[in-house]
Amino acid sequence: MAEGFDxxxxxxxxxxxxQGDRKFVARVQAAIALEERLAAQRRLLLTELAQQLAxxxxxxxxxxxxxxxxxxxxxxxxxxxLGLALLLTGFGLLVAVMSSRRPVAAEAYRH
Amino acid sequence: xxxxxxxxxxxxxxxxxxxxxxxxxxxxxxFIKAWRAAGQYxxxxxxxxxxxxxxxxxxxxxxxxxRRGEDAQPEGSVAAPTGEVxxxxxRLSHSERAALVLCEGHGWTHPEAAELLSMPxxxxxxxxxxxxxxxxxxxEGAERG
Numbered sequence: 001m002a003e004g005f006d007x008x009x010x011x012x013x014x015x016x017x018x019q020g021d022r023k024f025v026a027r028v029q030a031a032i033a034l035e036e037r038l039a040a041q042r043r044l045l046l047t048e049l050a051q052q053l054a055x056x057x058x059x060x061x062x063x064x065x066x067x068x069x070x071x072x073x074x075x076x077x078x079x080x081x082l083g084l085a086l087l088l089t090g091f092g093l094l095v096a097v098m099s100s101r102r103p104v105a106a107e108a109y110r111h
Numbered sequence: 112x113x114x115x116x117x118x119x120x121x122x123x124x125x126x127x128x129x130x131x132x133x134x135x136x137x138x139x140x141x142f143i144k145a146w147r148a149a150g151q152y153x154x155x156x157x158x159x160x161x162x163x164x165x166x167x168x169x170x171x172x173x174x175x176x177x178r179r180g181e182d183a184q185p186e187g188s189v190a191a192p193t194g195e196v197x198x199x200x201x202r203l204s205h206s207e208r209a210a211l212v213l214c215e216g217h218g219w220t221h222p223e224a225a226e227l228l229s230m231p232x233x234x235x236x237x238x239x240x241x242x243x244x245x246x247x248x249x250x251e252g253a254e255r256g
Contacts, residue, residue, distance in 0.1 A: 005246075005247050005250050005251075006215075009196075009211075009215050009243070009250075010215055010252065012195075012196040013127065013196065013211065013212050013216025013217070014123075014213050014217065015120045015123035015124075015215045015217065016119070016123060017217070018119065020115045020117070020118065020119065021118060021122075021208060024114075024118055024122070024135060024138075024139075025114045026166070027139065028114045028138075028139050028142045028143070029114060029120070031139060031143055032142070032146050035143055035146065035147070040233060041148060041249050048215050082138070105153060107229075
């Protein structure tokens, strides 16, 4: 009786003998491929962000350094309006250049 | 390759333990989580043990969330039983079901199952014995007619 029950239980609880489920395997592989693509895009976005932050910091540093030069500093102190206009122009140019750049990451999302 | 190798026992375990509804989705989630956490697999346990542990935790969390939104039901209840074994399993708790399926049906050792279910070895052994005794009583009852 006990052996009969043990045999019954083992047979009933064992995973069914069957071939691999190709449909399910394909489904999981597709989901993993999607995850891989998303992870790659996330890395790309972060890299781009880091590059842009570094570029902005470099431009800011350069402007600050130029602003410290004696002739520039003296002309700024004589005419703050001119200094402000130059800064705004520089900033406008920077924004125009950066916004005209086609983001690589956005491109990657389309594929 | 890994999916092909492990989908059968994993889906079977999930379906037996939590009922067939959502077993495939849970298995898929487990494979994706295992892929994400591949770097954390240290090879100390069998890959199937590690994968099943991920699936068990995912499904248990999902099951608890599902239950929070519904009227509380006894832990032993799963989807409508579809046969003799399913009927027996539906009367056990999740832990009893998981322990029984792994140790009696999937050939896991008691220490492996204890680790998966996060319970001491002695508790695991008594859980398996209790589950088996309950099933035996039901089986013998059915045999007697």
